[in-house]
Each structure stands twice: as structure tokens, then as C-alpha cells.
Amino acid sequence: MSYIEFKNVKKSFEDTEVLKGISLSIEKGEFISLLGPSGCGKSTLLRCLSGLEEVTEGSFILDGRDITKDAPQKRNIGMVFQQYSLFPNMNVEQNLAFGLEIKKVPKEQIKKEVQSALEMVGLLDKKKAYPANLSGGQQQRVALARAIVSKPKVLLLDEPLSAIDAKLRKNLQIEIRRIQKELNITTIFVTHDQDEAMLMSDRVCLLNEGKIEQVGSPVEIYTNPKTKFAAGFIGHYNVLDADEFYRAFRDEKTKKSAIAIRPETIQISLEKQNHENSYEVQGKIIESRSVGSVLRYHVDLNGINVRVDTLFRSFSLFENGQDVWVSLEKRNCLELI
Amino acid sequence: MEYLKKNGKKLCFFLPFLLLVILFLLVPFVSMVKQSFTGSDGGFSIACFQEIFTKTVYLKAIKNSIWISIWATVAGLIVDFFLALSLTKATKRKKNWYLSLLNLTSTFAGLPLTLSFITILGTAGVFVLISQKIGFSALANYNLYSLNGMFIIYLYFQIPMGTLLLIPAFEEVKKEWREAAVLMNCSPIRFWCKIGIPVMMPAIMGTTGMLFANALTAYTTPYLLVNNSIALLPIKIADMFVGDVRQRPELGSALSLVMLGIIVLVLGITNLIKRKFEKGQSK
Amino acid sequence: MKKKNLIGNVWEFIIALFLILPLVVTFIYSFAGRWISILPENLTFDFYKEKFSDGQFFAGILRGIFASAVPVILTNVFVLLALFAVIVYFPKVEKYMQLCCIIPTTINGIILATSILSTYAGSNTIFSNRIIMLICAYCIFCLPLTYQGIRNSLYAVNTKRLLEAASILGAGEFYGFVRIIVPAVLPGLVNTALTTFAGLFGDFAIIKIIAASQFETAQTYLYKNRNTDIQAFSAGVVILLVLTMVINLIVHKNAAKDSKRRKEENV
Numbered sequence: 001m002s003y004i005e006f007k008n009v010k011k012s013f014e015d016t017e018v019l020k021g022i023s024l025s026i027e028k029g030e031f032i033s034l035l036g037p038s039g040c041g042k043s044t045l046l047r048c049l050s051g052l053e054e055v056t057e058g059s060f061i062l063d064g065r066d067i068t069k070d071a072p073q074k075r076n077i078g079m080v081f082q083q084y085s086l087f088p089n090m091n092v093e094q095n096l097a098f099g100l101e102i103k104k105v106p107k108e109q110i111k112k113e114v115q116s117a118l119e120m121v122g123l124l125d126k127k128k129a130y131p132a133n134l135s136g137g138q139q140q141r142v143a144l145a146r147a148i149v150s151k152p153k154v155l156l157l158d159e160p161l162s163a164i165d166a167k168l169r170k171n172l173q174i175e176i177r178r179i180q181k182e183l184n185i186t187t188i189f190v191t192h193d194q195d196e197a198m199l200m201s202d203r204v205c206l207l208n209e210g211k212i213e214q215v216g217s218p219v220e221i222y223t224n225p226k227t228k229f230a231a232g233f234i235g236h237y238n239v240l241d242a243d244e245f246y247r248a249f250r251d252e253k254t255k256k257s258a259i260a261i262r263p264e265t266i267q268i269s270l271e272k273q274n275h276e277n278s279y280e281v282q283g284k285i286i287e288s289r290s291v292g293s294v295l296r297y298h299v300d301l302n303g304i305n306v307r308v309d310t311l312f313r314s315f316s317l318f319e320n321g322q323d324v325w326v327s328l329e330k331r332n333c334l335e336l337i
Numbered sequence: 338m339e340y341l342k343k344n345g346k347k348l349c350f351f352l353p354f355l356l357l358v359i360l361f362l363l364v365p366f367v368s369m370v371k372q373s374f375t376g377s378d379g380g381f382s383i384a385c386f387q388e389i390f391t392k393t394v395y396l397k398a399i400k401n402s403i404w405i406s407i408w409a410t411v412a413g414l415i416v417d418f419f420l421a422l423s424l425t426k427a428t429k430r431k432k433n434w435y436l437s438l439l440n441l442t443s444t445f446a447g448l449p450l451t452l453s454f455i456t457i458l459g460t461a462g463v464f465v466l467i468s469q470k471i472g473f474s475a476l477a478n479y480n481l482y483s484l485n486g487m488f489i490i491y492l493y494f495q496i497p498m499g500t501l502l503l504i505p506a507f508e509e510v511k512k513e514w515r516e517a518a519v520l521m522n523c524s525p526i527r528f529w530c531k532i533g534i535p536v537m538m539p540a541i542m543g544t545t546g547m548l549f550a551n552a553l554t555a556y557t558t559p560y561l562l563v564n565n566s567i568a569l570l571p572i573k574i575a576d577m578f579v580g581d582v583r584q585r586p587e588l589g590s591a592l593s594l595v596m597l598g599i600i601v602l603v604l605g606i607t608n609l610i611k612r613k614f615e616k617g618q619s620k
Numbered sequence: 621m622k623k624k625n626l627i628g629n630v631w632e633f634i635i636a637l638f639l640i641l642p643l644v645v646t647f648i649y650s651f652a653g654r655w656i657s658i659l660p661e662n663l664t665f666d667f668y669k670e671k672f673s674d675g676q677f678f679a680g681i682l683r684g685i686f687a688s689a690v691p692v693i694l695t696n697v698f699v700l701l702a703l704f705a706v707i708v709y710f711p712k713v714e715k716y717m718q719l720c721c722i723i724p725t726t727i728n729g730i731i732l733a734t735s736i737l738s739t740y741a742g743s744n745t746i747f748s749n750r751i752i753m754l755i756c757a758y759c760i761f762c763l764p765l766t767y768q769g770i771r772n773s774l775y776a777v778n779t780k781r782l783l784e785a786a787s788i789l790g791a792g793e794f795y796g797f798v799r800i801i802v803p804a805v806l807p808g809l810v811n812t813a814l815t816t817f818a819g820l821f822g823d824f825a826i827i828k829i830i831a832a833s834q835f836e837t838a839q840t841y842l843y844k845n846r847n848t849d850i851q852a853f854s855a856g857v858v859i860l861l862v863l864t865m866v867i868n869l870i871v872h873k874n875a876a877k878d879s880k881r882r883k884e885e886n887v
Contacts, residue, residue, distance in 0.1 A: 050516075050520060051520075052516050052519065052520075072516075072519045072520055073519060073520060073521065073522035073523070074522075075520075077520055078520070079516070079517065079520050081513040081516070081517065082513075083513075084511045084513050084514075085511070085513040085514065085516075085517045087514055087517075087518075087531075087532045087536075088536055089532060089535040089536050089614065090532075098518075098521060098523070098531070099521035099522070099523075102521055102522050102523050102527070103522070146517075150521070344709070347705055347709045347710075348705070350701045350702060350704055350705035350709075351701075351702050351705055351713075353697070353698040353701060353702075354698040354699060354701065354702035354717075355702075357694075357695075357698055357756065357759055357760070358720045358760075358763075360747070360756070361736055361756045361757060361759065361760050362720070362723060362724065362727070362732075362760050364739060365732075365735035365736045365738075365739040365740075366727065366735060368735065368738070368739045369731075369734075369735040369738070369739075372738065416635065419628075419631055420631060420632065420635050422628070423625060423627075423628025423629070423631055423632055424632065426625050426628060427625075427628075427632070431632075435632065435636070437869075437872060438636060438639060438640070439639075440868055440871075440872050441865055441868055441869070442639045442643075443868075444818050444819075444822060444864045444865065444867075444868050445642075445643065445861065445864075445865075446822060447822055447823065447824045447825070447839075448822075448824040448839050448842060448843060449646075449822070449857045449860055449861050450642070452646075452842070452846065452853070452854075452857050453642040453643070453645070453646040453857060454642060456642075456645060456646055456649050456854055457641070457642055457645050457646075463645055463649065464645075493638070493639070493642070496635060496638075496639065497639070550725075550726070550728070554728055554729045554730060554731070556729060556730045556824075556825040556828075557824045557825050557828075560825075560828070561843075561846075571729075571730050571825075574730055574731070574734055575730055575733075575734060575825075575828075575829055577734075578734045578737055578738055578829065579737070579828075579829055579832075586738045589734055589738070590734075590735070590738070593730075593731045593734060593735065596731065597726070597727065597731060600726055601726065604726070
């Protein structure tokens with residue numbers, strides 16, 4: 001049996017159903033991300049697990065025990081919020097000690113635990129500082145330390161880095177992952193940033209409109225999206241429905257509803273290549289743009305606009321308006337539900 | 338001089354404002370202070386203050402004024418605190434409705450308010466008459482024209498003012514703190530004692546000062562209800578200048594200074610407490 | 621997590637009842653023919669007819685409006701001029717100006733009134749005129765709120781930058797102030813002005829001390845007639861109340877609209 005289980009979890013606010021039956025198993029020590037656009041229900045799911053929101057239907061199992069009806073404080077969960085969650089009238093040390101004091105942990109031990117948690121997030125020297133005097137990044141580190149200091153069974157992170165600027169965010173992502181591995185603590189991380197989810201997680205759970213679209217390792221999700229939404233949300237897939245695909249590549253209509261093609265799997269050349277098991281069609285370059293080390297073309301294939309990424313090599317530059325041959329291996333066409 | 342010539346025109350913009358402040362704030366204040374230290378012979382003397390702090394009538398006025406102000410402040414704070422607390426949990430529509438009510442009643446003060454209460458609870462007030470008819474003795478003998486009876490009006494004008502001041506302070510207490518505390522198994526009472534109230538303390542102290550000053554200087558209500566039958570500072574002060582009996586502006590000025598002293602003392606104390614809680618919260 | 625906020629609801633209800641009751645009773649009373657039992661015996665408009673045909677009461681209201689509007693306008697103009705100079709020429713003076721404007725919150729009501737009265741009453745200057753004295757006392761009385769309102773508005777529109785832009789286009793600072801800044805902040809000022817106006821209009825303490833016998837407003841009129849027929853009297857109170865509440869509602873609506881607009885601009 002898994003460490004955490006979500007069993008057909010449903011949640012409605014007044015008339016709108018935010019979670020439409022979520023079932024998910026999480027192993028002990030796993031780092032899993034709940035990824036999705038804003039309003040997809042990922043934060044709500046997290047808050048339901050923590051007990052801050054009540055579920056309408058379904059249940060949660062944590063470590064073999066049904067916690068659905070438990071009060072939040074009985075669930076032994078640590079949580080880091082988006083921002084502003086530190087108590088402003090207490091300094092860093094007092095913030096960390098607060099939860100332990102409620103648990104009636106002896107003073108000496110509190111001191112030790114606080115010390116080691118602060119050491120872990122690298123903020124020992126800020127022990128006496130007040131939240132208002134810390135930067136946004138430091139505040140979130142303290143919040144993380146406060147969440148792990150009482151050794152919870154699960155650590156919940158609700159978009160903890162969304163209010164932090166890009167450069168610092170990278171560091172914190174790596175650091176959170178390091179701490180998670182060190183403590184081997186089961187962690188659920190909510191984010192709307194697919195790069196962040198890919199970088200940090202063991203597994204990603206992609207949510208849309210209150211339903212799970214796909215669950216899998218980052219590589220799986222990236223290379224093999226199962227649904228139209230997954231293909232559109234992750235990476236820069238060309239997503240063509242059956243009609244469009246037929247017009248662009250002159251192939252028979254597929255049974256599936258849509259097809260996803262990664263831009264870097266398409267090749268452009270001046271002459272026909274005659275590859276095996278490939279589609280080869282003629283098209284016209286509409287636009288080209290350099291994106292870092294990649295050159296991105298928009299090619300018109302019989303009225304359908306397709307993105308193609310090529311590496312920046314001076315001998316294969318094409319001009320706008322040029323007629324080209326486009327080839328695509330059949331196995332790189334992913335059929336979507 | 339050179340500076341004046343250069344900036345003379347620019348300084349003219351201050352002229353009306355300066356004249357107003359000097360003539361109607363500074364000069365009257367200074368003359369009040371001077372007057373309060375003037376003896377019967379016209380020279381410097383602290384006779385007025387001696388009289389205030391030895392004669393029972395003035396001591397009684399000071400005592401009564403402080404007494405009713407403290408109670409009006411404490412009772413007002415308690416009512417306002419819990420009202421604001423429950424309003425922060427209310428639905429948006431209800432909250433807006435209540436805010437309108439508070440705004441509306443915040444102008445309901447002074448003469449109209451006191452007269453309204455006379456119609457309800459005065460000697461021939463509606464509620465008193467009704468109570469006499471149905472034999473409800475608690476209200477049948479209500480005496481509005483006493484310190485205790487008047488208290489209800491003091492409480493009334495403290496409610497809209499204090500609640501409107503406290504609601505923004507409650508909004509400062511972030512939802513995340515409460516949730517983080519809940520996850521740590523912190524009871525609501527412990528949360529408010531350890532986090533909520535300390536965070537709100539600056540606002541609470543500011544409100545306390547306002548409510549106290551408001552109650553202490555209230556003139557219209559006691560003037561209409563008890564006038565001279567019960568000694569109160571504002572009435573005594575006004576009487577020294579425009580009373581029907583013997584007018585003694587020197588003594589009135591001294592009493593004004595005493596009242597001012599009480600206000601400044603209370604504001605000082607609340608400010609001190611405020612400072613203490615503001616540590617670490619400065620931006 | 622979802623506890624019914626029962627105690628809170630009961631509390632809200634009791635307080636609301638307490639706040640509304642005096643208003644409602646006064647309102648009913650003003651229509652009641654005779655009310656000595658549980659319910660009033662009959663309803664009538666007579667007292668309103670009486671009030672509206674009472675020239676003295678009407679004149680009192682008009683005087684009240686005059687005595688409240690003039691100080692509000694004067695104070696607004698004075699503070700605007702001074703703050704203009706502070707922002708543009710003498711930024712360092714600001715804290716002294718602020719101090720001056722905050723003092724009246726402590727020296728309020730009757731201390732202010734009695735000190736002004738005793739200073740100027742027998743002075744044989746122009747200030748010994750009770751009406752002028754009253755207006756000037758009112759000016760001081762509404763100084764804190766007016767200063768706060770104007771200061772916030774002027775900083776919200778970034779006066780200094782705007783005037784610099786105007787002067788590059790060739791407009792003098794004062795001209796720019798009058799033509800650009802004042803129109804820009806006016807809507808906000810109207811709100812503070814109305815609030816202070818309502819405050820002054822409802823004042824009884826200051827006017828009673830300074831000018832009760834010389835200048836009769838609606839408030840002092842009611843005071844004088846407080847021992848006459850209690851219903852007629854309630855009608856007067858209701859008329860005054862309705863007046864202040866209308867002003868108050870306008871301010872409340874305006875402020876709500878204002879904050880809504882600002883939110884939309886930020887989005």
C-alpha cells in the first residue's frame with residue numbers, strides 16, 4: 001500500500017465543482033509536483049489534504065490511516081505557503097519554536113531542533129531577525145525550516161517560490177530538493193511553472209479543470225504527453241487535430257482526436273530526402289526567429305502553421321518566403337486522447 | 338533678509354494658513370496657559386491648580402470624567418473588537434451592509450443622538466412607558482439622567498468609530514498565519530494571544546487613545562442630560578467661560594490644561610505600548 | 621474547519637439592533653400622533669408640515685449650512701496653497717506643517733472653543749465678532765482631516781513630477797498647480813470636504829460655547845425648543861439626521877467607487 005492515497009477526492013465551492021474526482025498514490029520519500037494552470041484545483045487539493053478545506057467526497061489515507069475526518073492539527077503535516085506566512089511579531093527563532101512549544105517539547109530539545117533546521121536552510125546568522133527585515137527568499141527559507149522542524153509526515157509546498165524573482169528561484173529550487181532528499185521527507189509541491197516541476201520532482205501530476213490529465217516522471221511527461229492539454233501545456237508541442245494533420249501531411253485521417261509533434265523532430269531541407277517511414281511534404285517558410293541557441297521557423301504546410309526548431313548552424317539558414325521540404329518521422333507523431 | 342527678499346513671494350503661499358494657525362491655535366493656547374497661571378492679583382500664581390486639586394467639586398469632576406471615559410473605552414473596545422472580528426468572517430454582502438450602517442451611525446452623534454435617547458429612555462421615553470405598562474421593571478425605572486444611565490450613549494458613539502478603526506487592523510492579520518498556526522495544533526485562543534493581538538496592538542492602542550479622548554471631551558451629551566447635577570470636566574470648563582453663574586476664565590483655563598494633561602498622558606501610555614509591539618514589524 | 625459563526629452572528633445582530641433602534645424609534649415618533657402605549661395610536665404628517673412651515677427652523681438649517689460650508693472651503697484653500705509651497709519650494713517644512721495640523725486632534729472641541737472665546741471675546745478686534753470667531757474655530761477644527769485628505773491626494777498624483785513636466789512645457793508652477801493639479805485632486809477633496817462638512821453641521825458643543833445666543837443654527841434651535849412637543853421635536857431631529865446621512869451616503873458611495881476605480885487601474 002502507498003504512503004499517501006487520494007481516493008476519488010471531490011470538492012465543490014457552492015455551485016462550482018473544483019475537484020472532480022482525484023485518485024493518486026504517493027510513495028514514501030517521493031517528491032511529487034501538482035502542476036497546472038491557475039484555477040485547475042491544485043492548491044485546493046493540497047489544502048484539502050492539509051485539512052484547511054473539507055472535501056465534499058472521497059478520502060485521504062496517510063501512512064495506513066484514514067485522515068479525511070481528522071482536524072488539520074491531528075494530521076501531522078508541514079506546510080509552506082505562497083508568502084506572508086511567518087508570524088511578524090516573532091523573530092526567526094521564535095517562529096520555529098512556536099509549533100514545538102505547543103507540542104510541549106522540552107526547552108533544550110527545542111533549541112537543538114531549531115538550530116539544526118536553521119543550519120539546514122543556511123540562516124543560522126538570522127536567528128534573531130524579524131520577518132520584516134528578511135528578503136522574500138530568506139522568509140521562504142524560514143517558512144520551510146518552520147515546516148520541517150516538527151518532523152511532519154508530509155511536507156506541502158503551495159507555490160512557495162511564485163513571489164520570488166527568477167534568479168533566486170533557481171537556487172531555492174535546488175536547495176528545497178536537496179533538503180527533501182536529506183530528510184527523505186514525502187513532499188507535495190504545487191506549481192504552475194512546468195520547468196520548476198520538471199526540474200525538482202520525481203513525479204509530476206498534471207491537473208486541468210479539477211481532473212488529473214497525466215501522472216508520470218518528468219521525462220515521461222515531456223516525451224510522451226497523453227492528452228491534448230498535456231501536449232499544449234508542456235514544452236512547445238505542435239498540436240494538430242486530425243483534420244489539420246491530414247491537410248498538412250496529406251495522411252489518412254487518424255482515429256485519434258489529435259496529434260502532437262515536438263518542433264525539434266521536424267527537419268527542413270531544400271531537397272526531398274526520401275527517408276523511410278517519414279512524411280515528406282513541401283512548405284513555405286513564413287517566419288524565423290532565434291530563441292537562444294535554437295532557430296525557430298514557422299512553416300506553412302498547405303495552410304497549416306507548424307513550428308520547427310533547428311540548431312543554429314550557419315549552413316542551414318532559410319529565408320522567409322523560401323520553398324522547402326519538410327520531413328517528419330512517423331514515430332515522432334504522438335497520438336493524443 | 339536677503340533670503341526673505343528672494344523667497345518672499347513663495348512664502349506668501351503660507352500666509353493664510355500660518356495666520357489661521359497662529360491666531361486661532363497658537364495664540365489662544367498660549368493665552369490659555371498664561372491665564373491658568375494667573376492669580377487674582379494678575380501676577381503669576383498656581384492658585385487655580387491648588388483650588389482644582391483641593392476642592393471636592395473639581396476633584397469629583399476629574400474623577401467622574403476619568404471614570405466614565407475609562408469604562409466607555411474598555412466597553413467600547415470589547416464590543417468593537419468582537420464586532421470587527423466577526424465582521425472579518427462575514428460574507429462580503431453582509432460586511433458591506435454593516436459598513437454602511439457603521440458609516441451612517443458614525444455621524445449620528447451629539448445633539449440628535451442624545452435627543453433620540455431621551456425619546457427612548459428619558460423620563461417619558463417610549464421604552465420606559467412601555468415597560469411601565471407591561472411591568473418590566475429593569476427599564477421602567479431607567480434613569481438616563483445619571484452617570485450610569487448616560488453611559489449607554491457613550492457606548493453608542495464609541496461603536497461605529499472604534500469598529501471602523503479596527504476593521505482594517507483585522508485585515509492585517511493574514512489568513513496564512515491562522516492556517517499555519519492551525520497546522521501546528523495551535524488553538525484559536527492561543528493564536529489570538531500570541532500572534533493576532535500582538536500584531537494588531539499598534540492599531541488597538543491607536544483606537545484606545547481615540548476612544549478615550551472622544552469620551553473624555555464629550556460635551557453635548559452630558560450637557561443635555563445632567564448639566565450641573567453631576568460634575569464632569571467638559572461641563573465645568575464650559576461653565577467657567579459661558580456659565581450662568583460666576584464666570585472664572587482662569588479656573589476654566591486651568592481645568593482645560595488638566596483635561597489636556599489627562600489626554601496627553603493616555604496618548605503617551607498608548608504610544609509607549611504601541612512602540613513596544615512595533616519592534617520587528619517596521620518595514 | 622467550517623464552524624458556524626453563531627456567536628459572531630448573534631453579536632452582530634445585537635449591536636446592529638442597538639445601533640438602529642434609536643434611529644427607528646425617533647423616526648416613528650416623528651410620525652406618531654400619541655404614543656404612550658405599546659404602539660403609537662395614529663400616524664400623521666402634521667409635525668413635518670409644522671417643521672417645514674416653520675421659518676425659524678429653515679433659517680436655522682440655512683445658517684448651519686453657511687457656518688459649516690465657509691470654514692470647509694477656507695481650510696481647503698489655505699491648506700492647498702500651503703501644501704503647494706511645501707511640495708514645490710520648501711519640502712523641509714512639511715513636518716512642522718503636519719505637527720500644526722495634528723495638534724487640533726488633541727486640543728479638540730471645548731478646549732479649542734473656550735480658549736478662542738476667552739482670547740478674543742473682549743478684544744474689540746474684528747475677531748470679537750462671534751460669527752467670525754465661530755468660522756475660524758471651525759477652520760481649526762477641520763484642519764486635521766483636511767490636511768490628511770489633501771496631502772494624500774497630492775502625493776497620489778505625484779504633484780512634483782507633474783509640475784516639472786508642466787514647467788518644461790512652459791507653464792509656471794503656480795499656473796500648472798491651478799490648471800493641472802487642483803482639477804486632478806478635486807474629486808478626492810470633495811469627499812473629505814463633505815465629511816468635514818457633515819461633522820461641522822452636526823456640531824453643537826463649539827457653537828453653543830462661542831455663538832449660541834447670536835447665531836441660531838438648526839441645532840441650537842432644536843436645543844432651545846427641546847421642552848416643547850416631543851413629536852414635533854423628533855421631526856426636527858429626523859430632518860437633520862436625513863440631511864447628514866444623505867451627505868454621508870454620498871461620501872460612502874464615492875469612496876467605494878474611487879477604490880473600485882483604483883483597483884481596476886491597477887489590474
